[in-house]
Amino acid sequence: MSVIRITIVLVSLLASCACGETAETATSPTAIEPATILFSGTLQPMGTRFYSYTMTTAGTVTAMLASLERGYTPMPNSLELGLGIPAGTGCAASIASNTTTSLTSQLRQDFAAGTYCVRISDKDGLPAAMTFTIRLVHP
Amino acid sequence: MRRVLIVVIVLAAGCAKTTMTSPTPIADTAALLREFSSSVIPGGSASRAFDVASTGAITVVLKSATPSGIPVGLGVGIPRSNGSCALSASVEGGTSAQIAIAAEKGTYCAKVYDLGTLTAPLNFTIEISHP
Numbered sequence: 001m002s003v004i005r006i007t008i009v010l011v012s013l014l015a016s017c018a019c020g021e022t023a024e025t026a027t028s029p030t031a032i033e034p035a036t037i038l039f040s041g042t043l044q045p046m047g048t049r050f051y052s053y054t055m056t057t058a059g060t061v062t063a064m065l066a067s068l069e070r071g072y073t074p075m076p077n078s079l080e081l082g083l084g085i086p087a088g089t090g091c092a093a094s095i096a097s098n099t100t101t102s103l104t105s106q107l108r109q110d111f112a113a114g115t116y117c118v119r120i121s122d123k124d125g126l127p128a129a130m131t132f133t134i135r136l137v138h139p
Numbered sequence: 140m141r142r143v144l145i146v147v148i149v150l151a152a153g154c155a156k157t158t159m160t161s162p163t164p165i166a167d168t169a170a171l172l173r174e175f176s177s178s179v180i181p182g183g184s185a186s187r188a189f190d191v192a193s194t195g196a197i198t199v200v201l202k203s204a205t206p207s208g209i210p211v212g213l214g215v216g217i218p219r220s221n222g223s224c225a226l227s228a229s230v231e232g233g234t235s236a237q238i239a240i241a242a243e244k245g246t247y248c249a250k251v252y253d254l255g256t257l258t259a260p261l262n263f264t265i266e267i268s269h270p
Contacts, residue, residue, distance in 0.1 A: 067225035103242035133225035
């Protein structure tokens with residue numbers, strides 16, 4: 001075999017193998033920005049309020065009873081905060097906790113895609129109607 | 140034949156794999172400090188929203204108030220959808236009143252409000268520290 005033929009064969013081999021690497025198209029993972037819901041309202045003594053929301057993807061839901069006020073004054077009363085599924089005209093909580101206000105989430109639960117609800121209830125008897133604010137974060 | 144070898148070596152060298160490394164992220168752990176100055180009218184309030192980047196402590200200090208010596212409410216909470224500040228915790232006091240509360244990543248607010256003691260507008264400055 002002549003030198004020229006050898007050269008042609010080697011160059012062809014190197015060019016065809018493309019350095020042994022497989023060309024790949026890199027794709028960035030799609031970032032799903034969590035949705036933040038602020039649920040505010042007035043809670044009457046022994047009352048219950050809830051808010052329904054829809055998750056298009058599965059993921060972790062966090063709920064924070066951030067504020068309970070009478071006028072401008074934050075109140076220390078304990079309320080039941082729950083996460084669950086709308087049922088009839090109410091919200092059937094699958095997870096619930098008696099809690100006072102905090103700026104860290106009191107509830108954290110994984111859910112599949114679907115329609116859910118967050119519920120706040122007074123079980124102990126508030127001395128008067130109070131305004132609450134719940135922050136809910138879901139995928 | 141020597142020329143062939145040279146060609147092969149040059150081509151092979153061009154195929155040398157380069158390893159790229161990502162820069163190591165450096166966490167910024169220093170608390171952010173900011174001042175907010177405004178005024179409160181009798182029966183009113185003033186608030187300022189801010190973003191907390193990671194879980195940590197929020198501290199709010201009443202640095203100055205004019206006229207001085209009049210107690211006011213100082214609180215930390217979460218902004219409602221209408222922009223008002225829903226309080227989670229508060230203290231009552233004059234200059235140097237301070238409140239600290241743990242918080243996770245999110246948007247929060249600090250508020251100064253009249254306790255019913257103001258008869259004229261009060262100018263104030265608060266200092267907010269957060270992660």
